[in-house]
Amino acid sequence: MNNVFKIILSLTISGSFLILFLFFCKPFIKSKLSRQWQYYVWLIVIARLLLPFAPEGNLIDKTFEAIETAYYGDEMQSVQSYQSDYDIGGASIGEVANNFTESFVPEENPPGHNPIQEAFWLLVENIWLIWLDIAAIILIRKITIYRSFVRYVKAGMKPVSDIELLDRVAVIGEQIDVSRAVELCINPLISSPLLIGFFRPCIVIPSTNISDRDFHYTILHELTHYRRRDMFYKWLVQITICLHWFNPLVHLMGREINKACEFACDEAIITKLGSSNVQDYGKTLLEAMALAGQYKETLASVTLSENKKLLKERLGAIVNFKNKSKLFLVPTLALTLVLLVGATSIGAYTPKQVNPLIPDNKSITLDTDITITAEINVGGIDIIPVSQDKITADFDAQYYDVEMIEEDGEWKITVTGKKPRMGSNYVKLYIPDTGCNITANVLSGSLLYDLPQNCKGSLYITAENSSVKFSTTNQYENCNISVVATNPYFMEYSHISYPDYFTKTEDKVWYENGTGTNEIDIVLTGFTNVDFE
Amino acid sequence: MIQPISDAELDIMKIVWANNGPTLFAYIMDELALKEKTWQKNTVITLLSRLMDKGFLKAKKTGRRNEYTPLVSETEYQTTQTKDFLNKIYEGNAKGLISNLIQSDLLADDEYDALKSLIEGGKRNE
Numbered sequence: 122m123n124n125v126f127k128i129i130l131s132l133t134i135s136g137s138f139l140i141l142f143l144f145f146c147k148p149f150i151k152s153k154l155s156r157q158w159q160y161y162v163w164l165i166v167i168a169r170l171l172l173p174f175a176p177e178g179n180l181i182d183k184t185f186e187a188i189e190t191a192y193y194g195d196e197m198q199s200v201q202s203y204q205s206d207y208d209i210g211g212a213s214i215g216e217v218a219n220n221f222t223e224s225f226v227p228e229e230n231p232p233g234h235n236p237i238q239e240a241f242w243l244l245v246e247n248i249w250l251i252w253l254d255i256a257a258i259i260l261i262r263k264i265t266i267y268r269s270f271v272r273y274v275k276a277g278m279k280p281v282s283d284i285e286l287l288d289r290v291a292v293i294g295e296q297i298d299v300s301r302a303v304e305l306c307i308n309p310l311i312s313s314p315l316l317i318g319f320f321r322p323c324i325v326i327p328s329t330n331i332s333d334r335d336f337h338y339t340i341l342h343e344l345t346h347y348r349r350r351d352m353f354y355k356w357l358v359q360i361t362i363c364l365h366w367f368n369p370l371v372h373l374m375g376r377e378i379n380k381a382c383e384f385a386c387d388e389a390i391i392t393k394l395g396s397s398n399v400q401d402y403g404k405t406l407l408e409a410m411a412l413a414g415q416y417k418e419t420l421a422s423v424t425l426s427e428n429k430k431l432l433k434e435r436l437g438a439i440v441n442f443k444n445k446s447k448l449f450l451v452p453t454l455a456l457t458l459v460l461l462v463g464a465t466s467i468g469a470y471t472p473k474q475v476n477p478l479i480p481d482n483k484s485i486t487l488d489t490d491i492t493i494t495a496e497i498n499v500g501g502i503d504i505i506p507v508s509q510d511k512i513t514a515d516f517d518a519q520y521y522d523v524e525m526i527e528e529d530g531e532w533k534i535t536v537t538g539k540k541p542r543m544g545s546n547y548v549k550l551y552i553p554d555t556g557c558n559i560t561a562n563v564l565s566g567s568l569l570y571d572l573p574q575n576c577k578g579s580l581y582i583t584a585e586n587s588s589v590k591f592s593t594t595n596q597y598e599n600c601n602i603s604v605v606a607t608n609p610y611f612m613e614y615s616h617i618s619y620p621d622y623f624t625k626t627e628d629k630v631w632y633e634n635g636t637g638t639n640e641i642d643i644v645l646t647g648f649t650n651v652d653f654e
Numbered sequence: 655m656i657q658p659i660s661d662a663e664l665d666i667m668k669i670v671w672a673n674n675g676p677t678l679f680a681y682i683m684d685e686l687a688l689k690e691k692t693w694q695k696n697t698v699i700t701l702l703s704r705l706m707d708k709g710f711l712k713a714k715k716t717g718r719r720n721e722y723t724p725l726v727s728e729t730e731y732q733t734t735q736t737k738d739f740l741n742k743i744y745e746g747n748a749k750g751l752i753s754n755l756i757q758s759d760l761l762a763d764d765e766y767d768a769l770k771s772l773i774e775g776g777k778r779n780e
Contacts, residue, residue: 280660280704282660282661282662282663284662284691284693284697287693287694287697287700287701288693288694288697290696290697291694291695291696291697291700292694294696295694295696301696302695302696302697302699302700302703303696303700304700304703304704305700321703
C-alpha cells in the first residue's frame, strides 16, 4: 500500500477514537463545562486528523507495522510462493517472516504474472490517488457552492447608507475589540443575518426595519463570530471533512462543531452582557428565527440562527447560563490533558525513512532480514557474499548508475549501465554471506554469484539476452536449482552449462541436494547463457 | 460610468475635492467634525472603502497613514449628476431647466448676468 494512503488511514483511525471519546463524554460535560472549551477542544481532534506527526512507537504506528508484516507475509505466501525459511546472522528475523514455508512449485507461473492479480495490486497501490481526487472534488464543490452563495447574497445587497446604523456597528465593534471597519449591507432576499468575507467582513441583514434591540444583538452576534475568526475554523473543519470524506464520524464532528460554535458565541456574548440582558438577547434570537426559513444554504457562512431545534437548545443554554464555577476548572483541564495525551499516543503512521542515495560506494547497514530486488539493465553485477551484515555496492560511476532504496524492508537495487560494452567492469555487490532473498531481473546484462557455503535463501532470476553465472565451493550443497524458460526456444538455443550431476529434461534443467534450503530459480525470458561452474 | 453615491459619501468627496490633492484620513475626520458630523472612525473608513469600490477614490499608503486622491473630479461628478437630473425631470430639455431657474427666481441678478454672458460667449466661439 502506498504511504500516503497509510498515513491518511492512520489519521482517520486515530481521529475517530478521539471523536468517539468526545461524543461519549458529551452528555456528562454538555451543561457543566464551558461552551468555549467544548468548541475549541475539537481543535485537538482536527490537529490529529490533519497532522501526520507523532512520536515514535505510538499505538497506530505499531499496529500498522504489525498489520504490514502480516499483510506482506500473506502476500508473500500466496503470491511469492518461492520464498523460503531464512535467518540472518543466526538471529531469527520477524516472526511472521519466519513462517514462510517452502512451497515453491517451479511449474507455477511466476508471481504477478496473473493479470487479475496485477490489476488488483495496481489498484491497491494507487488507491490514494482515487482518494485524493475525491477529496479535491468535494473541496472544490464546497468552495464553488460557497462562492455562488456569496455571489447570490452580494448581487441583491445594498450598502446601508444610514450613518446612524453604521455608527452603531462601529461602536459595538469598538466595545468588543474589533478594530477593523465592518461593512453593513442589506439584502431582503436572505432570511437571517449573516457575515461574509474573510478579510473584509461584511454583515448582511435582511432588513433595517427592526427594533434597536434586535439590531444591537444581531450586530453583536455577528461581530463576535468575526472577532473569534469562526469563518476560518469553519473552513478548517470543511477541509478536514474533505480529506476524510469516507469517514462518517468526521462528518458528524463537523455538525457538532457547527452547533458548538453557536453555543460558544452565545456564551461569549452573555458573559460580556451580564445576566440582566440575557432575556433581550434570547428574544432577538427568536425574532431572527421568525424571519428565517427561506433557504437552507448555510455552508461555512456564519448565520445568526441555523435551525429551530438548535435554537431551542441555544435558548435553553442562554436561560440556564451561570458563570462556570472554578470547580469545573479541574475536570476541564484534566479532560484536555487526557485528549492531548490521547492524541499524541494514539499517533499516526509515520513512513519509514528512505535511505538517501550515496554516490560511488554505497553501503547500507541492515538490521532486519534482507530482500533484494535488483534490476540490471545493461552491464554486469557480481554478487559477492562476505561476512558482514550490510549491503555494499562498489562500482565505477563512470560506467554505472546504482540506486539503492529501502522500502518496507525490501531493498530495491537498480543497476543501469551507461555504455553498451563494459568488459569485465562489474558492479560488485557485497551481501551478507548467510544469504538473502534476491529477486533479479537481468536485461542485456550479466549476473555473477559466488554461492556462499551454508547459504540459506532464495534467488529468483529472470534473464533476457544476458548471461548468468554461478560458482560454488561445495558442489551446490543443499541447493534446489531449476532453470526453466517462458518459451521452449530459449531453452533449446540458450547456452546452458552445468555439472554432470544436474538433470536435464526437455523443458527444465534442475538439481536437488540435501535440505534444499537454498533455492535458485532461473526463468529465461530471452536467450541467455547460464553457467553453473 | 460614474456610479451614484450616498449623501454621506458625497460629504466626504466634497472634503477631498476641496482639499485639492492627496487627503489624509485625519484631515477628513477634522473637516467632518467642523461640519458637526462626528461620525465614528470606522464608519468613515467604511464610507471611504465604498468610495474606492465605486472608483471615486484611490488610497496610497504613506507609512501607516492612508492618503486619498480623487479619481473623479467635482466637475465630472456634477456633469453626470446634472445630466441624470435633466433626463429624469426635464426629459433632456435644458431649456425647461433654465427657464424654470429664471422663472422661479432661483437665480440672483449677478448669477443671471454671468449666465447670460456665458451663453453669448459660447455663441461667439462658434
